[in-house]
Amino acid sequence: MKSGIAVPEKELPKTDPRVxxxxxxxxxxxxxxxxxxxxxxxxQNAYGYLPMEVLKxxxxxxxxxxxxxxxxxxxxxFFSLKSKGEHTCLVxxxxxxxxxxxxxxxxxxxxxxxxxxxxxxxxxxxxxxxARCIGACGLAPAVVLDDEVQAKVKPEEIVHKIxxxxxxx
Amino acid sequence: MNRQDLKxxxxxxxxxxxxxxxxxxxxxxxxxxxxxxxxxxxxxKLQEEIKTRGLDNEVEVIPTGCMGPCxxxxxxxxxxxxxxxxxxxxxxxxxxxxxxxxxKKPIEDLLLFADSREKPFLDARDDxxxxxxxxxxxxxxxxxxxxxxxxxxxxxxxxxxxKVLFEMNPEDVIAEVKQSRIRGRGGAGYPTGLKWETxxxxxxxxxxxxxxxxxxxxxxxMDRSVLEGNPHRVLEGMAIAGYAIGANKGYxxxxxxxxxxxxxxxxxxxxxxxxxxxxxxxxxxxxxxxVEVRIxxxxxxxxxxxALIASxxxxxxxxxxxxxxxxxxxxxxxxxxxNNVETxxxxxxxxxxxxxxxxxxxxxxxxxxxxxxxxxxxxxxxLIEVPMGTTLREIVYDIGGGIQNGEEFKAAQTGGPSGGCxxxxxxxxxxDYESLVSLGSIMGSGGLIIMDKSSxxxxxxxxxxxxxxxxxxxxxxxxxxGTRMMHDLLQKICDGKATQIDLDRLEELAVYVKxxxxxxxxxxxxxxxxxTLRHFREEYEGRIKQxxxxxxx
Numbered sequence: 001m002k003s004g005i006a007v008p009e010k011e012l013p014k015t016d017p018r019v020x021x022x023x024x025x026x027x028x029x030x031x032x033x034x035x036x037x038x039x040x041x042x043x044q045n046a047y048g049y050l051p052m053e054v055l056k057x058x059x060x061x062x063x064x065x066x067x068x069x070x071x072x073x074x075x076x077x078f079f080s081l082k083s084k085g086e087h088t089c090l091v092x093x094x095x096x097x098x099x100x101x102x103x104x105x106x107x108x109x110x111x112x113x114x115x116x117x118x119x120x121x122x123x124x125x126x127x128x129x130x131a132r133c134i135g136a137c138g139l140a141p142a143v144v145l146d147d148e149v150q151a152k153v154k155p156e157e158i159v160h161k162i163x164x165x166x167x168x169x
Numbered sequence: 170m171n172r173q174d175l176k177x178x179x180x181x182x183x184x185x186x187x188x189x190x191x192x193x194x195x196x197x198x199x200x201x202x203x204x205x206x207x208x209x210x211x212x213x214k215l216q217e218e219i220k221t222r223g224l225d226n227e228v229e230v231i232p233t234g235c236m237g238p239c240x241x242x243x244x245x246x247x248x249x250x251x252x253x254x255x256x257x258x259x260x261x262x263x264x265x266x267x268x269x270x271x272x273k274k275p276i277e278d279l280l281l282f283a284d285s286r287e288k289p290f291l292d293a294r295d296d297x298x299x300x301x302x303x304x305x306x307x308x309x310x311x312x313x314x315x316x317x318x319x320x321x322x323x324x325x326x327x328x329x330x331x332k333v334l335f336e337m338n339p340e341d342v343i344a345e346v347k348q349s350r351i352r353g354r355g356g357a358g359y360p361t362g363l364k365w366e367t368x369x370x371x372x373x374x375x376x377x378x379x380x381x382x383x384x385x386x387x388x389x390x391m392d393r394s395v396l397e398g399n400p401h402r403v404l405e406g407m408a409i410a411g412y413a414i415g416a417n418k419g420y421x422x423x424x425x426x427x428x429x430x431x432x433x434x435x436x437x438x439x440x441x442x443x444x445x446x447x448x449x450x451x452x453x454x455x456x457x458x459x460v461e462v463r464i465x466x467x468x469x470x471x472x473x474x475x476a477l478i479a480s481x482x483x484x485x486x487x488x489x490x491x492x493x494x495x496x497x498x499x500x501x502x503x504x505x506x507x508n509n510v511e512t513x514x515x516x517x518x519x520x521x522x523x524x525x526x527x528x529x530x531x532x533x534x535x536x537x538x539x540x541x542x543x544x545x546x547x548x549x550x551x552l553i554e555v556p557m558g559t560t561l562r563e564i565v566y567d568i569g570g571g572i573q574n575g576e577e578f579k580a581a582q583t584g585g586p587s588g589g590c591x592x593x594x595x596x597x598x599x600x601d602y603e604s605l606v607s608l609g610s611i612m613g614s615g616g617l618i619i620m621d622k623s624s625x626x627x628x629x630x631x632x633x634x635x636x637x638x639x640x641x642x643x644x645x646x647x648x649x650x651g652t653r654m655m656h657d658l659l660q661k662i663c664d665g666k667a668t669q670i671d672l673d674r675l676e677e678l679a680v681y682v683k684x685x686x687x688x689x690x691x692x693x694x695x696x697x698x699x700x701t702l703r704h705f706r707e708e709y710e711g712r713i714k715q716x717x718x719x720x721x722x
Contacts (some may be wrong), residue, residue: 036483041425042462075485075642077467078425094387095618097193099630132469132636133387134426135545138239138551139204139615148540149205152240 007066008052016044022054026061029034033062036072040079050079085120085127087146087166089158096140101155104143106130108155109131126166170445170454172335172600175327178444182323190589191229191271195219198244200235200312201429202551203403207258208243215245218266228270229455231320234398236311238298239551240279244309246293253293283568285548300547301568303530306354306514307540307554310398315433318440321401323524327446329517333409335453337520343369346516347522353470355381355509356587356613357689358535359600367496368414371504376416378407378458379500379507380431381477382423385469386585387636389616391540392437392510394552396423396430399514400437402461406513409520411458414506419460425467435462461563469586469640473688474499474507476642494582509614511540531557537603538613544620545582559642562596566617573652576621580704584613586633586640588694590626595604607698611693618722619648626705627712630698631659648691651682654715655698662709665716672713676702 012019025042029035039062043054048094050073059069073079089109093102109128110116120127136142139151145165153161170178195387197203212232218508219228236244241255245265254265261279279287281296289297304310320328331341347362368376380403381714384392395403405441407419423431438460440448449457463481470476471486478500499505515537519527528536535557541564541709544550548570555564563580565571572578577637580590588608591598598604602612605643620629638652658675685691702709 014548032372033482034481034483037480041466072483072485075468079466085455095616095632096388096550097586098387099545099620099624127376131467132385132640133389135384135393135424136202136205137244137388137390137542139205140544140550142205149201151568168292 004053007068008126012057014052016017018043021046022058024057025129031062035062037063037076038065040073043077043111049083052081054062059122061115062137064085074157078086081126082089083120083127084129086125087162088127088144089129089162089165090129090134091117092132092134092140092144093130093135094137096134096137097133097142098150100140102141105143105153105158108158109162112159171333175331175452176445177263179322179328180352182319186513187324187362189229193228193328194238194248195228195230196228196233196246196248196312198234198236198242199232200239200310200397200479201427202235202390203242203244204429206242208245209242209260210259211245211257214262215266218262221433222266222270222633224270224620225349230235231341233312233553234310234315235307235394237302237551238281238549240250240549241551244281251292251294254279255283263513277392282549282570283412283710284400285487285514285579292400296567297567298525298553298570301555301559302553303538303556305527305530306395306402306511306540308518308554309396309402310394315400316436317448318507320438321386324414325517325521327405327517329520330408330412330446331452333412333455334452334480339369339413339415341408342520345520345524346413349519350524350528350529350544351512351515351519352535352652353487353509354511354539354583354614356611358612359514361508364496364508365410365413366418367494368504368506371497373504374416375418375503377500377503378411378414378416378419379474379477379481380407380419380421380510381428381474381507382421382476382510383465383470383472383474384424384427384510384614385640386514386614387588388542388544388582388618389585389614390542391552393427393430395510395514395540396427397433400430400434402439402517403434403437403513404437404441404447405462406516406567408451409460409516410506410508410513412456412689414504416506417457417459419458420463420481420500421460422471422481422718424465426465431462431464438462444477455571456588456667467638468642470642470688470690473690476688477507478505485642487642490687494654500678513619532599532601534603537613539600539615541600541615541617543569543617543619546576546621546623547571547619548573557601558599559589562597562602564617565596569619572619572621576623578619578625579622580620580626580629582618582620582629582697583616583639584693584696586636587611587689588613589696590620590704592704609696609703611696625663626680626701626708627659628663631663633697634659634694641690641694645685645687647685648687649683651678651686651691652694654678655682655695659698662712664710665719667716669713670718672709 283289352358476486
């Protein structure tokens with residue numbers, strides 16, 4: 001963990017509908033500290049990732065030290081401090097998908113689009129991620145494009161599918 | 170609502186079901202796998218087709234949970250005939266409906282496994298895929314609408330809870346579970362009845378029941394399917410557990426990667442509460458039980474019980490030393506019972522049919538059935554449930570239809586990153602706890618990945634070690650450092666740059682990490698490595714010899 005990460009000065013605008021969603025969730029959970037992960041889920045769903053201002057807001061609402069919230073966020077793979085991209089391509093690298101060729105799909109994405117797992121394109125339009133198993137093993141190899149699971153994906157068709165999703169084609 | 174009210178509701182629903190005007194029921198699989206293959210669009214098209222033909226008074230279309238052969242989806246079955254269609258497309262709906270409902274005969278070419286069997290079976294239950302299976306945990310999956318509590322009630326739903334509350338006291342319930350000899354289905358296989366009894370014995374004003382739905386093993390989707398396909402069954406099991414051990418609060422911890430399971434389980438809780446089968450004074454008794462869902466956030470280690478508890482407490486999911494075990498001091502320091510989804514799903518059948526009934530299924534030391542997620546290079550991948558003691562050969566060839574593309578079986582991986590590989594010479598191994606351990610693997614949660622000769626066993630070991638390395642919580646040195654060191658050595662072997670000394674060091678490290686890690690993640694991280702070394706040692710030594718030879722030149 002890097003030292004010296006500053007807690008942002010800026011406050012979140014209370015009228016932002018995303019802030020209202022988080023506020024509602026905080027209230028529903030009675031501002032209990034143990035509901036932190038549930039609240040982080042709501043926040044990430046609303047913003048697409050977890051900006052530092054949002055973490056500050058949550059830590060003060062739950063009366064937790066910002067470092068505690070930060071350490072929880074950085075522990076879990078699901079949460080991201082950076083934008084994951086406007087469109088996401090998640091390649092499942094679970095055992096069944098691995099046996100059926102998930103690595104070849106990742107290699108093709110890197111070859112054609114220059115993106116490795118965990119990277120977002122320079123224009124932030126596309127982010128590539130991996131998941132250890134999404135539980136769709138009967139459809140291996142599986143790729144999730146923006147929330148839609150694509151079944152039995154072949155490496156040669158993945159780039160085309162991504163471009164269709166992004167509206168480039 | 171009291172007991173008589175429940176009886177009245179069930180009676181009314183059953184009467185509705187019997188006398189209903191529907192001559193046909195069409196079940197469309199809406200498990201996550203089939204949805205991803207387009208079953209929701211298929212269902213919509215089907216409903217339109219039925220309506221256009223004016224048949225909506227005669228034909229009922231219902232979405233169900235997983236039907237089993239997931240890689241043949243979208244799946245659809247017509248009742249009462251039990252004709253099951255595979256790979257259904259919106260384009261063949263018209264023809265199927267015409268043939269089934271008007272011409273009164275199935276389109277054989279589109280039936281389940283028609284493309285691979287000589288002749289498909291008209292009644293899907295006769296197909297070898299289903300014939301060797303025995304559904305207990307998955308009993309209603311694929312038959313009922315998981316989003317309707319009424320469907321569950323009509324199929325004996327909540328009868329076990331009723332029986333437990335009015336005809337049994339907590340000790341009786343525990344005795345029944347003990348008699349069934351059921352062992353925890355999460356992977357460790359700890360006797361469930363004994364666990365319940367242990368928590369029961371601790372005296373405390375507050376106890377908790379936790380359902381472990383953090384199915385993190387890559388290649389496992391059994392729990393997902395049960396949660397999506399029959400959530401009330403799990404809820405009922407949790408409530409019965411609460412009654413038995415003296416808890417009034419339960420938490421279902423479900424992986425964040427399973428949004429459909431979360432949605433259906435939350436809906437089930439809401440429905441059960443509305444009707445009075447959950448919440449305060451259930452069925453008019455003194456027993457109150459409430460359940461809340463907690464969502465995981467992508468940490469495999471949170472499948473470990475103390476890490477899971479830390480996660481519910483809103484903290485980093487790091488395990489802690491035991492003792493004290495969760496039974497004594499768990500969630501917020503209170504006595505806590507943690508069981509797997511599949512374990513809870515088996516409870517109401519045990520109560521309804523008796524522990525003795527369950528204990529007679531399976532083998533002497535491993536009773537009951539086990540759900541397996543069959544995947545990899547197998548022809549028929551999907552969800553199956555078989556009695557313990559069924560052989561691997563029966564699963565791979567009789568049920569799974571053999572290896573894809575006519576290839577030869579090389580290995581079956583069981584137990585995920587904590588497990589090992591079973592080679593071809595042991596195809597006749599009985600799938601039960603002890604037999605798998607004797608071969609250097611474990612039952613695990615039920616993921617069963619089939620491999621052919623295209624799988625490089627050293628790379629398989631490296632793949633699992635990479636997983637453990639990534640998922641290590643970092644708290645203890647043996648796991649944090651050990652998995653990294655073992656992975657680097659495995660990578661070196663894969664790259665053809667390792668020597669015999671590297672292999673010796675790898676084997677030594679495996680023992681250290683196994684014996685000194687804080688929790689099961691580190692403790693079983695070396696298993697795939699040790700298992701592949703045991704059964705496929707030549708693949709390691711071959712690479713080392715090759716490197717040594719190349720160094721000589």
